[in-house]
Amino acid sequence: MKEILVILFSVILVDNFVLSKFLGICPFLGVSKRLDSSVGMSIAVTFVMILATAVTWPLYALLLARFELEYLQIIVFILVIAALVQLVEIMLKKYMPALHSSLGVYLPLITTNCAVLGATILNFDNGYTFAQSLANAFGAGLGFLLAMVLFSGIRQKIEEADVPETFKGVPSVLIAASILSLAFMGFSGMVEGVFGK
């Protein structure tokens, strides 16, 4: 139980996917303009991350690792995740139209998002068990949500601020993102501090 807590804590704050590992920057910069769309996107990402982990972990352990084909993981994972997301989208459209219309726009966007792929691959790099992998995926999604919500608030302020012509638009957003990322460095070493070595 403690291990899962450590994983959650570290992946949300210390090793935040967006702000420390720089994965999933594209949706982070693209969709964070408004709070509601960034929350929708984050929930979709969390959903897909957990789903992708639940499918790729057995696939890796039972198929790839057994035949010593670990080097194929990236290509196989992309294939599986893309097909999975498509399937989920079709199923949602049929059986849960309400959820589909709220997640629908974002689902295809994250088919092969690097944060999703990164979450599945990092599970094996860290040697997590199945339960730990799921916790890692969930935490990664929550960390993404945190970063998105924080950044959409910052962006709303930037939009209204009187910035010099040169920095208008993307440059000011990139600078703000880098400062937010620096701020998250303050969490480094916190896991040892809170949970002990």
Place this chain on the structure above:
Amino acid sequence: MTIALPIIIVSLIGLVAGVGLTLAAKYMAVSVDERAARINSVLPGANCGACGFAGCSDYASAIVDSGAKPNLCPVGGADVAAKISTVLGVEVDAAEQRYARVRCAGTFSKTRYVMRYRGMQSCAANKTFYRGRGACPNACLGYGDCTYACNYGAIYMYHGVAVVDKDKCVACGLCVERCPNKLIELARGGSDIFVRCSNTEKGKVTRSMCSVGCIACGRCVKACKFGAVEIENNLAAIDQEKCVGCGLCVKECPMNIIRKYSDPSFPHHRAKSASPAGGQAAQG
């Protein structure tokens, strides 16, 4: 052998995924009603959401699937409602006339300003950073964000307050969303009498901020013979369902903020030349 196995495994996974997706797409396909597409082509395509649905195509499918009324599109009006009913093959009433109106009357000379704002000339910026330049937290900010939001040129600034030209307004609701102070409302049928104030402070406080604010004196409530006016949150509110438009409350209001939209002295009928948004901001 070393190369055959990976090839077999990857193509097998690909094949399973492909066949699975094909089957899923076939057996779980959602049939799209072709009438929805035809209704969609009739709609104006402004995607403004004034009908209460998320854009034109959503409204079109709502008409077909859940029986939404065909006369909800205020942009298209009676014309579009008639076309939709031809597609559906039913008779419908014409769309009701709707328009936006601004619930603030605090022009430069009437309301008190607390700062000389030199920042970005937009209501949203002024609101985000300084809560507005006026003493009243519910006053029109006066930089005309709504005039930029309007695609139909129906809003203009009149001495620092936004005013809607009823004839041009199509009630799309874009300005309603844009206003940071939520001052603009859509009139839904009923009479054209409304309260030109949104301030919810107590009477004395309101008086200190603005000479045309609702002081919640309650004279309009007593004047109304139909029980249509109530004071909520120190602010008069008119129930459009009950209001018959007799104008008794208009005469009674000591601050002169309960007004009839069709009243000839209403700004919308006077000088239509738009004063520049923002203007001589805090000089008043």
